[in-house]
Amino acid sequence: MKVRSQISMVFHLDKCIGCHTCSVACKNLWTDRKGAEYMWWNNVETKPGTGYPFRWEDQNDYNGGWIKKGSRIELKGSSKLQAFKNIFHNPNLPVMDDYYEPWTYKYEDLINSPEQDTQPTARPVSLVTGEYIDIKGGPNWDDDLSGSEEFAKNDPNFDKMSAEEKDGLFNLQRMVMMYLPRICNHCLNPSCLASCPSGAIYKRGEDGIVLINQDACRGWRMCVSACPYKKTFYNWETGKSEKCILCFPRLEVGEVPACMHSCVGRIRYLGVLLYDQDQIENVAHMEEGQLIDGQVNAILNPFDPEVIKAAKESGLADSMIEAAQKSPVYKWVKEWKVALPLHAEYRTLPMLFYVPPLLPIMGNISENGYDNSNHTYFTSIEKSRLPIQYLASLFSCGDEGKVRDVLKKLMAVRIFRREESVGDQSKPWVQKALSEVGLDEKTANAIFKLTSMCTFEERFVIPASHREMAIEMTKMVLEAKGETGFGTSNKPERI
Amino acid sequence: MSDQLLFSVFPYVAVIMAVVVTLVRYRFQKFKFSSLSSQFLEGKSLFWGSVPWHIGIIIVLAGHFVAFLLPEQILAFNSVPARLVLLEVTGLAMALLALVGLALLIFRRLNNKRIQAVTTTSDYVVLLVLLVQVISGIMIAVGHRWGSNWYASSMVPYLRSLFLLKPNLGFVVSMPWTVKIHILNAFVFIMLIPFTRFVHFLVVPFQYVNRPWQIVRWNWDPSRSRKS
Numbered sequence: 001m002k003v004r005s006q007i008s009m010v011f012h013l014d015k016c017i018g019c020h021t022c023s024v025a026c027k028n029l030w031t032d033r034k035g036a037e038y039m040w041w042n043n044v045e046t047k048p049g050t051g052y053p054f055r056w057e058d059q060n061d062y063n064g065g066w067i068k069k070g071s072r073i074e075l076k077g078s079s080k081l082q083a084f085k086n087i088f089h090n091p092n093l094p095v096m097d098d099y100y101e102p103w104t105y106k107y108e109d110l111i112n113s114p115e116q117d118t119q120p121t122a123r124p125v126s127l128v129t130g131e132y133i134d135i136k137g138g139p140n141w142d143d144d145l146s147g148s149e150e151f152a153k154n155d156p157n158f159d160k161m162s163a164e165e166k167d168g169l170f171n172l173q174r175m176v177m178m179y180l181p182r183i184c185n186h187c188l189n190p191s192c193l194a195s196c197p198s199g200a201i202y203k204r205g206e207d208g209i210v211l212i213n214q215d216a217c218r219g220w221r222m223c224v225s226a227c228p229y230k231k232t233f234y235n236w237e238t239g240k241s242e243k244c245i246l247c248f249p250r251l252e253v254g255e256v257p258a259c260m261h262s263c264v265g266r267i268r269y270l271g272v273l274l275y276d277q278d279q280i281e282n283v284a285h286m287e288e289g290q291l292i293d294g295q296v297n298a299i300l301n302p303f304d305p306e307v308i309k310a311a312k313e314s315g316l317a318d319s320m321i322e323a324a325q326k327s328p329v330y331k332w333v334k335e336w337k338v339a340l341p342l343h344a345e346y347r348t349l350p351m352l353f354y355v356p357p358l359l360p361i362m363g364n365i366s367e368n369g370y371d372n373s374n375h376t377y378f379t380s381i382e383k384s385r386l387p388i389q390y391l392a393s394l395f396s397c398g399d400e401g402k403v404r405d406v407l408k409k410l411m412a413v414r415i416f417r418r419e420e421s422v423g424d425q426s427k428p429w430v431q432k433a434l435s436e437v438g439l440d441e442k443t444a445n446a447i448f449k450l451t452s453m454c455t456f457e458e459r460f461v462i463p464a465s466h467r468e469m470a471i472e473m474t475k476m477v478l479e480a481k482g483e484t485g486f487g488t489s490n491k492p493e494r495i
Numbered sequence: 496m497s498d499q500l501l502f503s504v505f506p507y508v509a510v511i512m513a514v515v516v517t518l519v520r521y522r523f524q525k526f527k528f529s530s531l532s533s534q535f536l537e538g539k540s541l542f543w544g545s546v547p548w549h550i551g552i553i554i555v556l557a558g559h560f561v562a563f564l565l566p567e568q569i570l571a572f573n574s575v576p577a578r579l580v581l582l583e584v585t586g587l588a589m590a591l592l593a594l595v596g597l598a599l600l601i602f603r604r605l606n607n608k609r610i611q612a613v614t615t616t617s618d619y620v621v622l623l624v625l626l627v628q629v630i631s632g633i634m635i636a637v638g639h640r641w642g643s644n645w646y647a648s649s650m651v652p653y654l655r656s657l658f659l660l661k662p663n664l665g666f667v668v669s670m671p672w673t674v675k676i677h678i679l680n681a682f683v684f685i686m687l688i689p690f691t692r693f694v695h696f697l698v699v700p701f702q703y704v705n706r707p708w709q710i711v712r713w714n715w716d717p718s719r720s721r722k723s
């Protein structure tokens with residue numbers, strides 16, 4: 001057993017209000033620069049919707065991620081040899097129009113306008129060419145189902161549905177939506193990394209953050225097409241690819257990543273997971289139906305003395321093991337099993353997990369609107385407004401049973417808490433609901449607590465990063481005083 | 496005298512400059528080493544420009560290189576007329592392919608607004624140098640037959656003498672102006688490598704073939720940090 005630590009995340013989708021505060025926090029901090037204006041390392045999508053970039057989930061088009069051929073897995077987009085051919089022109093690369101052309105407004109026209117009869121306007125100008133543009137779309141143009149004819153109806157997760165089923169969903173009375181905030185998943189088997197011909201991308205041993213070395217990147221842009229989540233981006237100004245860095249400069253000093261810190265709905269949890277490195281290759285090769293279980297099995301119990309011993313032998317610091325024991329992510333993913341990875345079928349073993357949303361499911365329409373009568377809670381999951389099939393296509397490789405199990409657990413917690421606080425359910429019924437999904441009262445309370453009453457410290461458990469030791473290993477500490485510790489010493493300029 | 500300067504001094508200046516500046520930049524300004532691809536801004540016409548250009552020019556360059564290394568063998572190969580014609584036709588076809596690609600790339604760069612936004616003077620210089628090189632090469636191939644033969648017999652000795660640090664102009668002085676331009680421009684090209692996007696072919700990632708799929712890097716060696 002080779003124990004490794006990974007800082008991973010859980011997003012609780014029932015709590016996301018789609019406010020985009022996370023995206024803006026990230027934008028202000030990292031991507032408010034020339035060439036990066038169009039990048040949203042964190043973005044929030046309305047589902048059903050096409051997302052950003054347009055239909056990113058359609059791997060028949062973008063060819064991202066891994067596929068299994070026989071007993072081996074390989075990059076879907078290109079073999080190593082094909083990569084040399086694709087260097088001249090990468091057929092799978094999304095272009096700017098698949099995202100959107102970034103723009104600003106000529107605000108100075110408002111101030112400098114001479115006196116005239118009409119109001120001055122600030123016309124939009126492209127941030128690439130500087131010319132006036134007609135705005136055709138933006139990174140969240142599908143927000144709240146706006147333009148659903150163009151966006152929601154073209155959601156790749158509907159591709160397997162019949163036209164009738166699809167049309168049914170878009171009856172005004174049945175319309176339903178949810179939000180899906182996305183950042184880089186800092187995968188265990190990252191295809192962005194595997195595809196980089198220059199070897200510029202690497203996974204950090206200490207915390208599993210996947211980074212692109214800007215000095216080593218040569219702009220071959222294979223990672224952009226190989227990441228199935230489209231979370232690496234090409235900076236058209238510097239000629240280098242960039243991606244979410246999980247705010248590692250913040251993490252290293254014990255601060256929470258900006259998107260998580262600013263999250264208004266408090267939907268985000270961050271903590272350490274210990275996993276068995278030796279199992280990863282095996283898991284990545286599993287049959288599609290086993291991928292999620294395999295991944296969760298590879299996550300180790302940080303309280304198990306065997307694991308602690310192995311972790312110490314593998315060189316993990318005590319502070320790391322301690323952080324793993326307090327990790328909220330461990331609870332959601334492994335203990336309670338209510339958080340699932342997004343599109344596990346891409347086989348990158350993403351380490352960002354989602355608690356699927358109950359809300360769009362629950363409000364089942366009967367003849368007279370919402371059906372919230374007692375004792376029909378689980379039935380409302382079966383007859384959900386948003387087909388379970390849809391959620392399953394997002395979170396469980398199409399396995400409806402898996403999503404249903406999670407939703408039932410969440411529902412059972414709800415029934416239990418309703419009895420606790422309102423008292424209009426019958427005790428035996430509540431007990432039955434809990435035992436049917438294998439929960440006891442204590443766990444149900446814990447789930448409730450971490451969902452809605454959690455403190456900042458419970459949501460985010462950041463291990464000490466021990467950079468001081470890292471420096472001690474390589475140079476005299478006193479000499480390193482005053483150094484920034486990250487970044488390059490040159491201006492990021494084109495040649 | 497000017498021939499001396501141009502053909503036995505300038506090549507050294509060019510090469511030394513290229514090597515020194517490349518090394519310095521690679522050491523201190525690694526960030527600048529990039530393909531500076533513009534596919535993200537415009538992908539369709541890039542395909543018709545970039546692919547033919549690269550395939551054509553790589554094969555033509557490889558031909559120059561092989562003849563430089565093995566001139567006798569090339570001459571022997573060419574002693575059968577059919578083979579000579581085959582070689583010449585292939586070379587010319589590849590050069591034309593490159594020319595078509597290059598023309599498209601130039602057209603694209605001049606006409607696409609987004610591409611214009613990332614175009615610098617050095618990009619124009621690059622395209623001009625390449626255009627001069629390809630056109631002069633094609634003119635030579637068409638006008639002075641059979642290039643593959645006299646390149647091997649008359650030009651390779653000159654290039655080799657440069658290489659051995661005993662420059663011997665030999666036949667160069669009496670060559671037609673197209674050939675002279677082709678040679679001079681080649682050294683201009685070499686000199687420009689570290690100053691332009693040409694750097695990209697110095698960092699072609701051959702190492703990818705043998706690399707493990709995943710790379711993990713540590714700030715410090717975990718086995719040692721625990722003991723410290």
Ligand code: SF4
Nearest residue numbers: 184185187191192227
């Ligand atoms: S989500 Fe994409 S960019 Fe992030 S680690 Fe996975 S493959 Fe790489």
Ligand code: SF4
Nearest residue numbers: 016019020022263265
């Ligand atoms: S800040 Fe939080 S609640 Fe708001 S959109 Fe982002 S993830 Fe959702």
